[in-house]
Amino acid sequence: MECRDFTLQLDDYLDGRVDAVRQRSIQGHLERCPNCRSRHQHAVALQAALRTLPAPTPHPGFVDQALSRATRAALSSAHPTWRAVIGMAIAATLVLGVALGVFLATQPSPVRTVALTLERPETVRLIFNSAKPLQAATLSLALPENVELVGYGDRRELSWQTDLRKGGNLLRLPLVARGTAKDELVARLSHGGSSKTFRLKFEVDNAGKSGM
């Protein structure tokens, strides 16, 4: 057997998918070839490590909460929609309530302050409370220079259409601060020729960098 043949058959050998003849041939090669022996040991070590790879358990209450939501949603006419968002590890979560009680209000919303830690992804949650359902509302985001939306790199402006239900609508923004400058994120919600603007001011803590 050549080393190339062994490499091709390594996975089958690891998974016990070789017959007795091939098995003897592979074992013979492993006894003779230190490189392939090392390659085999590496593969075995990786497999052993994968078998013990831990996974987190859900937080206490999640099982009850998830089952309850599923049954309540089916029993009520208002189905909440749950959709996946940008994947990331959440280091911290901040909840902001941004009331849109009267969507077309002319009063500007107060500027809310959000604390971020430099270079640490955090999810900011905005709750849009809408007095009525809004179909095809446009949501636009303008990000400050020092804050990135995770997965979007240097992109500073985003705009998309979405439907808002009556009541609370949660928008998750996975953000990461790249600098400490104080600046604002502007979220603008538009519908039927009217719009409302919300401003979030960021205070960036660089504690995460101080110990490095």
Added chain:
Amino acid sequence: MPPVSPYRRARPATSNFEDLLRPQVEYLYRLAWRFTGSVADAEDLVQDVLLKLYPRTQELLKIERLRPWLARVLYRQYVDSVRQRARSPIATYAEGEDNPLDTLPAMTDGPEEHAERSWWREHILAALERLNPEQRTVLTMHDVEGYSLEELETILEAPLGTLKSRLHRARQRLRALLPMELFSAGERVNG
């Protein structure tokens, strides 16, 4: 398999659903976390699946081997969510009457858990994140969760040859990302 009693048939759908699914939620969550690598996404994925399954409670009652069946449903939902993500930059959630504070994601991925993990496991998790979703899924289902390729043919709805090929490429990539020295050093540190 024992016959379904009249008493069981008479029970409300909510009770049947909870009886069947409660023992499976942690398993679904674990798989969801392995697929997504994110606590928040795993919670959302499981919630999505439960929402879809509740109206199918009667169908669930007839399934003999629930776990592989649920794994298939979860995987389909995961594929849908990846496609959805590709179409829409951010999704908004309608949360009904829930108090938003009650919906905060679990903090099980916090500093304490990180400290408990051995450092080479962190390397493995980082390497898994660098695989594409198909490779990560087949590798975690086969090498971590212990499903056979034949079982994965049904769960992931892909031919055996395709799965073998994905697994082979995933392992090759991991071996390239995680050199042998990492495991030798890990054994010294942990031993």
